Amino acid sequence: MELLSGGDMLVRALQDEGVDLIFGYPGGSALHIYDAIFRQKKMKHVLVRHEQGATHAADGYARSTGKAGVVLVTSGPGATNAITGIATAYMDSIPMVVISGQVPSDKIGEDAFQETDMVGCSRPIVKHSFLVKNAEEIPTVVKKAFYIANTGRPGPVVIDIPKDVTNPADRFPYRYPEKLRMRSYTPAGKGHTGQIRKAIALLLSAKRPVIYAGGGVVQGDGSGLLTELAQRLNFPVTNTLMGLGAYPGSDRRFLGMLGMHGTFEANTAMHHADVILAVGARFDDRVTNTPGKFCPGAKIIHIDVDPASISKTIVADVPIVGTVKSVLGDMVEMLKGTDEQPDQSAIVDWWRQIDDWRERHGIYAAPRYRTDGDMLMPQEVIRAVHEITEGDAFVTSDVGQHQMFAAQYYLFDKPRRWINSGGLGTMGFGLPAALGVKIAHPDTDVVCVTGEGSIQMCIQELSTATQYHLPVKILCLNNQALGMVKQWQEMQYEGRLSHSVYEESLPDFVKLAEAYGHLGMKIEHRDELHGKLREAFAIKDRTVFIDVYVDPSEHVYPMQVMPNGSMRDMWLSKTERT
Amino acid sequence: MRRIVSVLMENEPGALSRVVGLFSQRGYNIESLTVAPTEDPTLSRLTLVTIGDDHKIEQVTKNLNKLIDVVKLVDLTEGSHIERELLLVKVRATGAQRDEVKRSVDIFRGQIVDVTSNMYTVQVAGTGEKLDAFLQALGEHTIMEVVRSGVSGIARGEKVLSV
């Protein structure tokens, strides 16, 4: 058997696992590993400018490809800088493997230079973690880490490796395990047939059904089956923020997003539904509003691979534990095998009712924002980008109003195209995530929709884009404020804008982009919007920073009424309430 | 409601901290917790007592099951079971007190396991309630130090928790 050092073993194990790309940042405890990386050719390493950027880039790569993202950082500050990105991936159930260097085994616990207890720090935000004790364990630990990260409910896994374990002087036999047996970990697969049958019976009896599909459908590659099911039954579909693209946004059965900033028709239909099919969605509080008032007349079918997601906040009438692919597959087969159909006249009436809601307050039936003023509206900017990219770009986003406008107005027809931090809501996610996406999809447009606030949280990654020639488009909806915070202050704190504005301190983003070697562009007027955007998107080989000045007074609507509101209680504009 | 959850898990470093972390992270409470390796040294058996309604307990067991190190678990309070806790107590005992303490120890079927001219160390096993009753019987003024192991438990009959 081949003899390898721990550092070489790690690199070989990653290669044997099929990893061809890692994002990282070197430092003392990781130097043996970095040297092993230098001496190989199969795996590309991208040097970011901040470890947070590495995690978000790996995350963007994972969300857009379905493959686990891989990160390598050093101990201490390198490891703690990665924490925000690990938590971001954890909250959205994204597969990721984070390898952190650690101080040598005999120094652990001595407050050694750049020592932090990484396994301890990351414990609440990982699916699992390993502290490697000796080099011989490395192949098995790597195998387990990827298996755990990718299967069941995906999530980040940390591998913490003390420096002595990767010492080039100590060599051991290397063999990558073909198979794994873990008696303590058996992720769910197929759903219970009896439960699926019950679900089908309930769906066939529905008069006012809604399919509520989430990120699990995107991550679990269930979009095709979901679409088939919805079309076969002619049922309306709404997606969570994480689920956008799970069902084609341009299909008439799509009601738009639901929840806090969901559409009037999606939230109202949910409230009045008699049967809700929840698939790969976790009844988040940004969706349900007040749980006690959630969809009073609905029977709930809930499909999720994680039993702990089921009946956590909203009790399911028909719980089904299994992967979306397997369970939706079984459901479609069962429907094919029966002549029974839902009550057609009831479904027609239901659609008539939904179409009426759409007409009355839907954001897709008519513009619900000012179209006559001087200022550009953020919604029309997103619409223009949708038009120019033919609805087919990868769109990453930061966090705030711009994120919600992108979610509402860029209608995604495909899964994995909309890439944003939903659960943690991490400002700074958008740009590094876009770089991770671009590496995986060099021939497709990648747009980072951001705000002048968020972009400054990971702006250093503009330099990474330069080094690796990653031509992404950065669309900054510049409202000169922490807009989402300001909106809440205007709605709930009588307009006291406590520290949500910058007092003329914003940088000149055009110059800033140029300083990094990119192109900068400023858009201020409606008549230049389409022309300049087309110009920007025609440039395929440069990163372009498009700084678009939008109406700073605009709010995101609809917005559910809180606290104590139900799904259907919404502000529709600054003055109009349901 | 008070529940006794018994967990079989990998005897790995870090496994215990994940269990304890889960409770603090999700705001579940732990009344007591005991853990030790089983006859198979790769496995540990952990018993914890927690308090919560059915919904809370369902979440506790689901989230425990989700931990990668956890192999199996059972809520012992769902069926008939035996629960035991060990108490060690140092009791002041001089003069006439010595006989009094001895009598109480006999009534509760405890044992005196150490002795000096001024005190006894007493060991009693039983349910938590029995141990509470014993301490009450001793009367506060005689108690110098108390150690309780926390509850251990096992199901009655042929049901076993094993891999």
Ligand SMILES: Cc1cc2nc3c(=O)[nH]c(=O)nc-3n(C[C@H](O)[C@H](O)[C@H](O)COP(=O)(O)OP(=O)(O)OC[C@H]3O[C@@H](n4cnc5c(N)ncnc54)[C@H](O)[C@@H]3O)c2cc1C
């Ligand atoms: C400013 C802001 C505003 C927001 N407003 C809204 C809003 O208006 N509406 C909204 O919806 N969200 C909103 N969010 C996002 C919200 O916080 C949650 O992230 C989101 O609602 C969760 O989406 P989800 O239910 O699809 O679950 P996800 O977090 O995507 O979880 C996926 C679920 O699917 C399961 N799963 C994973 N893989 C599989 C598989 N293969 N098979 C079966 N099940 C699987 C998982 O176990 C999990 O339960 C907002 C976030 C921010 C930052």
Ligand SMILES: Cc1ncc(C[n+]2csc(CCOP(=O)(O)OP(=O)(O)O)c2C)c(N)n1
């Ligand atoms: C790291 C981090 N800090 C704070 C917040 C709270 N927060 C949510 S939205 C927001 C404002 C974002 O401003 P900007 O990026 O300009 O977006 P806008 O809302 O103006 O479109 C803030 C501060 C957050 N989500 N993430």
Ligand SMILES: [Mg+2]
């Ligand atoms: Mg802003």
